[in-house]
Amino acid sequence: MGSLTNIKQTGFELYLLLFIFLAGISSSCSSKLYVVYIGSKGSADPDDILRQNHQILSAVHGGSVEQAKASHVYSYRYGFRGFAAKLTDEQASEVAEMTGVVSVFPNTKRSVHTTHSWEFMGLNAEETMEIPGYSTKNQVNVIVGFIDTGIWPESPSFSDVNMPPVPDGWRGQCQAGEAFNISACNRKLIGAKYYLSGYEAEEESDETISYKCPRDSSGHGSHTASIAAGRYVANMNYKGLATGGARGGAPMARIAVYKTCWSSACYDVDLLAAFDDAVRDGVHILSVSLGSDEPPMDYFSDAISVGSFHAVSHGITVVASVGNKGNPGSATNLAPWLITVAACSTDRDFASDIFLGNGAHILGESLSLAKMNISRRIISASEAYAGYFTPYQSSYCLDSSLNSTKAKNKVLVCRHAGSSTESKLAKSVVVKEAGGVGMILIDEEDKDVAVPFVIPAGIVGEETGNKILSYINKTRNATSMILSAKTVLGSHIAPQVATFSSKGPNTLTPEILKPDIAAPGLNILASWSPAISKINFNILSGTSMACPHVTGIVALIKAIHKSWSPSAIKSALMTTATMLDKHRKPITAGPDGRKANAFDLGSGFINPRTVLDPGLIYDSTPTDYKEVLCSIGYSERSLRMITGDNSTCSPTFATPSSLNYPSITVPNLKKTFMISRTVTNVGGPRSIYRAVVFPPAGINVTVVPKRLVFTRYLQKMNFTVRFEVTGPVEDYVFGSLSWRNKRSWVTSPLVVRVTRSKLSLMA
DSSP states (O other), X not given: OHHHHHHHHHHHHHHHHHXXXXXXXXXXXXXXXXXXXXXXXXXXXXXXXXXXXHXXXXXXXXXXXXXXXXXXXXXXXXXXXXXXXXXOHHHHHHHHTSTTOOEEEEOOEEXXXXXXXXXXXXXXXXXXOOOTTOOOGGGGGOEEEEEESOBOTTSGGGOOTTOOOOOTTOOOOBOOBTTBOGGGOOSSEEEEEEOOHHHHHHXXXXXXXXXXXXXOSSSHXXXXXXXXXXXXXXXXXXXXXXXXXXOOSSTTSEEEEEEOEETTEEEHHHHHHHHHHHHHHTOSEEEEOEEOSSOOSOGGGSHHHHHHHHHHHTTOEEEEEOOSOOSTTOOOOOOTTSEEEEEEOOSEEEEXXXXXXXXXXXXXXXXXXXXXXXXXXXXXXXXXXXXXXXXXXXXXXXXXOBOHHHHXXXXXXXXXXXXXXXXXXXXXXXXXXXXXXXXXXXXXXXXXXXXXXXXXXXXXXXXXXXXXHHXXXXXXXXXXXXXXXXXXXXXXXXXXXXXXXXXXXXXXXXXXXXXXEEEEOSSEEEEOOTTTTTOSEEEEOSHHHHHHHHHHHHHHHHHHOTXXXXXXXXXXXXHTOBSBOTTSSBOEETTTXXXXXXXXXXXXXXXXXXXXXXXEEOOOOHHXXXXXXXXXXXXXXXXHHHHSSOOOOOTTOSSGGGSOOSSEEEEEESSEEEEEEEEEEOSOXXXXXXXEEEOOTTEEEEEESSEEEEXXXXXXXXXXXXXXXXXXXXXXXXXXXXXXXXXOEEEEEEEEEEOHHHHHHHO
């Protein structure tokens, strides 16, 4: 009996070992989708490129060309070289070591990050979108590409009425698919493609895939495209709210759509295919309202950094959102060749009137059109706790946390943590299902983000919420009545930095300030996809909405200054931005209304009335970006593979701070530091500028020379800026340098952090 037990035990152990062994084989042999980034353009022959890709793959498939072909998904061949393929982890590591390969990285998931906003920024509401003193009619020759969730071509925002024929330089196409014919494109929407391979490789089911075509099933892509370049719509509104004429920043510019995002998921291999095609197609600007959840660890293992590097190298300006995490150091899309955009408010709100039984009248942020006809009992949601939930848990109105007997016919005061619009909406559903007739949601962080609740509801901040709870606690039968949402103009000081907007410092390259600039991104009305919610227009908040506002202005700049480089356009945006609100007071940020700094909004809030005449510009070339890469440790070998030329890492840039950027960041100042910049005169041929410095606290800033005297258009002049520690400095400090004449203020942020060793000496 004992021997039989031993035999059974031995057999079980062998079975277990075999199971673990086979599981290990299965794990190591299971393939995933990877991007193989080769960098340089190389051969222009598509067949030759594909053959080279297959050679690389066959080397890790035991020489099998058939297996190599089966694993190959995409070839990137227009803007840069590379491909996407299904590989095991071991095969990916093997490919990464091959000669000529810059990087290999997994198919990472990314997420997508108006009637009044343009008027708020000082531009008229007419179709022409003229800026005083300039004719921007040449915008019909500007092609703006959108890498997003697609487009709803029937929207009036994308009408081609009275538009001239498609520009001669356009080489893109209109790709047919499910519910999308080639005829959906027109003289406004001149190109539309979709990319699905990366998404399908990662998602288990295609149930979430609707419209296998460029048609927008989620609304996000239509929204962003109409903000940047939508035609004039005479009566745009959201269920009667925010009624008025609306148009995009460059309403006569052309639109090309690259649908890479499906059910709010966008994958790297698809994104790179879109960047690659956009280079070939001839777009002038790319708008990318999406990004990773976390800052990248390396530029060339990040699809947006890779794609945009080659797009900018081909003269395409790329605009991207900074992200919606809201906390310090959360900024994404950090590459110096990108224009990275933060989000601010306008002076328009959507709010519901909330009346309390003690006579108090409160405005709660909301898009709910439902209303109460009579006052009802109001209680804290913690009083309606149910089942295994504690009162504290129920105060957040979690799913199934409310007792329907206690909640029935009452207004509930709920709490919220986080920044998800969907979770706020879900709380109103929870309250409704429990029998509640209204909801007041306490949310200090995002109290200004309007949400389409399913019952009468409004969002209030912590201070107001505590007053409401105090009224409830002190009153036997406290009551409340909530009315439907209305449009409110001028109720708040604006612009203010949206609390959800991701912030600097730049965690990958601290010497490059991110974000670069801020634009309206709170409660923005624009076109929508009726495939969702059965509405044609919607109100959304996010840096996704701020990004296309800048894209539209870039299109207007491109219409006037056709030869300007992407960096010159960025400079014009940044140096003309403002750090003051509409009352000429410093722009504020955060729930506490603190003074905003460069990590909140970069150079400031965009000023479209001045961008066309910036006076001076800080220009850079692709060669300068190569120098930045060298300064942060890229080898000459890696650099040449990325650029496809004979680039060398000459000691031009001691640090990335040396890049001729429109802002100056010194993240590790020990005692003194000197930096040079070059400005180009794009104003009057004979112009004189003098330096005006507002130094960061505890830092002495010296500019040499103090005057710049220009005698001709496009003349370049150099100057140096010297930083010296003069007093105790805690963390980052902020200031500015402006070149001023009678006509222009050309302003750059100054951002400095003193090293810890110096701090200890000053203590």
